[in-house]
Amino acid sequence: MALATLFVATACTRIAEPKGWAGPTLADDLLVASIGRGELAAVDIEDSSGRVTRLFPLKDQKHPDGSKIDPEAIYSTPVVTDGTGYFGAYDGWLYALYLDGSGIRWQVETGGSIIGSAVVQDGVVYIGSDDGKLHAFDAEAGDLRWQFKSGDSIWATPLVADGVVYVASMDKKVYALDAASGQEKWHFKAKAGLASTPVLADGTLLVGGLDSRIRALDAVSGEERWYFKADDWFWTQPLVLGNTVYAGSLDGKVYALDVNDGTPKWEKPFDTEESVRAAPLLLDDVLLIANRTGKLFGLDLENGQAIWGPTDLAKTVLADPLAQGAMAYISAQGGDLFTVNKDGEYKRLTLTE
């Protein structure tokens, strides 16, 4: 009996494996996207053959100490600047890749898994890590410029604007740091960990948290202006359009709030019936929403009513979609890549190496 219990229990208790949710990114005509767990490739969007160039990992690629590269998973959406793609991996390394498939330009190890994406600005790569630090590296060579230690893991992508780095940490705080030195300017403490990437709108910093609140903070002082509470966590990066902030929640709903005071703009939030982790995206005049189970919706910006949807990709979608004109690229977990237009028509891209 005990043995049976053990067998059943262990069958049900496999270790949760990281799968990753790196979103696609575009550099001119080159689309860089995840093609599998811990794998990145580039595809020319003008080339109808769908032939991809593998970027990472390449065969027998090694760390500087000679150990084999095993990224485990990639949650970090690559950032492309000047022919180099920057991203962090679950193995804790920040990689700078050549986009022609010739390998790694430089790589540097942080002290923990990397979940958030990098931000590259003025020759500096900013990235948070599970080691609780925000790291600033030189974009050319990967030399460390400075580090800022928060009280817990940093899973969110930082935001850099006007010489200030804003970063949310799982220690429940949002920090504003001097971009040049990493010195803290202010911090605001929420009621739970923060994993959402902040956005800035006219001096207001908007950030969602695991306390189910989306908050508006004064970007200069860090004082709270308002907050709105949903039924579950906010893990998406909010989208600001004019005076409205749109944010999806893990409660499955999408909220439209007034940037100035947080009052709901729609009569009721739009319910997708499954968690929303992917950021909302504007496709022409349609708000594209993707929930965790891969159901897509096109919403009317004014009233939050579905113009179309659900369109079912039948794949787990946690990555932020990417807009390209009136079309969006969506990366599903496992490496499938889709395009969807503003009318909800989608296509799965057939990629070949």
Next chain:
Amino acid sequence: MFLWDLVFVNPITNALVILNNIVLGYFGVAIIIFTILMRLLTMPLTLRQIRSSRALSTLQPKIQELQKKYKDPKRRQEETMKFYREAGVNPLGCLLPMLVQFPIWIALYNALRITVGGTPESVIGLSQRLYPWGYIEQAVPLENSFLWMDLGQPDTSLILAFIVFASTYVQQRLATPPTTDPRTQSTNQMMLWMMPLMFAFFTLQVPSGLGVYWAMSNIVGVVMYYFAHGPEPINWRTVLLPPSAAPAGKQASRRGEPSPKEKEPVEEPAEEPVEADLLPGSKRKKRLRHGRSRGKRKDRR
């Protein structure tokens, strides 16, 4: 599955998170306290299981006699069941409490998997399980490091695997009823090593949070056995020694109990009711009195 999660997994998950807050975010300590609470909650069942198991073991010599006496399997079965009835012992008595605890164990395993998963996907999954109470939400993310372990990852240092092995062995050794039947002895002997080895192996495969649960659950089980054992002292020296190291005659008395051979033989149930000293526990004595009065009624007729 929805009902299963609603009734078992989610309440346990939330209870773990609440305990985590109470112990200031030390999730490993929360697991230990939770394990103790769960074992205390299921203690009446565990005690019943221990007593049933001990009662069965005391009846073994008589059962063997019956098996030898009756060659026809059907008759043998009937006589055995009749004997159990007369003795007031339910042969499934040690199985039922285990069955009742079964869903709790599985739910706890699931809850631990959800809470100590550690990956971003599992944290999203956790959000779906937690009640929307501010007190619970503030616990996220849970602290996965405990002593030398990452509770979301297997402990490769072998320390936890060894603790699980040793604690399973001791518990198994205490809980296995003594027997004089060579076949049963052989099975017990195999299980005595097999179970700890398997648990130790699984500890190396699953998140160490589960290993902490197993180890703690075993330790509490040993303590419970100690208190359920009764006034006679447990001979720890013989418990900790492998059974092969002890003389065969001492195997049955390793816990300070007389071996079945040393006990007074059980009377034939068809003619006589079972002697009182073979039936531990007041409940069984009560049933025996019932049996005796029935016998008297027979006499009166």
